[in-house]
Amino acid sequence: MISIITNHWQDLLYGLGQTLLCSILALFFSLIIGSFFAIFEVVPSKTLRIIARVYIEIFRNIPLLVITMFFYVVIPMFFVKVNGFTAGTIGLTIYTSAFIAETVRSGIQSVDPGQMEGSRANGMTFSQAMRYVVLPQAFRIVIPPLGNQFINLVKNSSVLAFVAGFDLMYQGNTIASTSFDTLNAYFVVGVLYLIITMPLSYYMRYLEKRLN
């Protein structure tokens, strides 16, 4: 195990960086996209609701690998060149945003409808009521399930390994197959994933405590 770390620490560090970068980008964008689709799902406009439902149902129910492969293989054939890292990050963002949309929607709907009615009765527009009254309460409710999504996102970033995205899992595969020490290679990779996900998990717990 020590020999794997001393021989391959550069690869592992690079992989850790790629995994972190991919996770942060995907987390940021999927949170934004997901929140928008969550709001689309509860607005009065029927067209927006249908668009949101179609988006969520499609990307929630397709395996992440299929979405990623689509961006890695199909898009470059007809449109622009997409490298493995970008394809993986886009795939992960789209996939996670569908789950986040559902999570946030459930949060919005669990806020007492009286809150929205009260805000509207006091002269706020729909979007004002959403922004200042409903969404802050909704996000407080969805922090624990969102934490789950974030942790899943970090682990799902291993999809990069399938499209040569040079992430932790990719490095793990390469090290395992060049050193033939499969067990220890994957063990080190597992510990490195823990180093990312454990603090994230503790931070979500801390946030949950502070807000309640």
Next chain:
Amino acid sequence: MKKIIRYLGLLTSLCLLVMVLSSCGSKKASDQSVLSRAKQTNTIVWGVKADTKLFGLMDVKDSQIKGFDVDMAKALTKQILGPTGKASFIQVSSQTRIPLLKNGNIDAVIATMTITPDRQKVVDFSNHYFNAGQSLLVKKGSPIKSVKDLNKSGTQVLAVTGANSVANFQKVAPKAKVLELQDYAQALQALKSGQGKALTTDNGILLGMAVENPGYKVVGGAFTKEPYGIAVNKGQKTFVKKINQALKQLRANGEYDKIVKKWFGNISGFDYKEAEK
């Protein structure tokens, strides 16, 4: 502080668990004699490729794996266990073949596996049964004529994880960047969508791809020697000896020649006599 201690405690207990598990796992597979178990069950379990045209490819119509490696394995099984011996096949990739062999899931690997000193440290090889050489697959009309054209920084070349073609290629073209994909089907797909300038691996495999995909061709000739061997777990000396004996018999009675001709006789641009040596 308390939290950190708890966190560290969790990590160390995980470490211990893995160490204990690994120490009991590694003993089992190498202690048993593969040959005597094979004789008892009258079956040899071979690890073969299922994504490699000509060597081992899954036929979707009858879900059988077919290819040169598969036919060799069947012939070898008959030689070792007698005419009633059964060969059973498990699909492996470049990446999984050694781990599967080490933990005893398969008895032997016959999957386009080059005999290399690195691999000889962890597994035992039979004498070689096929002489391949590493080459390049490119799109027809591509300006790339040989490995030299790829030795530029910023050039991306595709290969498969676990194949020694990665290390070989980096030796001859150190400036190019190698993207490692999971299997040959995926690597070919990536080549088609322009993720890399060329796909590098053994010529036998590449020729199979060129046969299936008329828009692609093999260029540059062989720039390494890749003798394929049959791999078995360490400590199975009697089994290796049996395989070598069987190989010799197959070469002597003409069966080997027949199998080579069946798969490689009609491939233009490939000298099967060279591969037989």
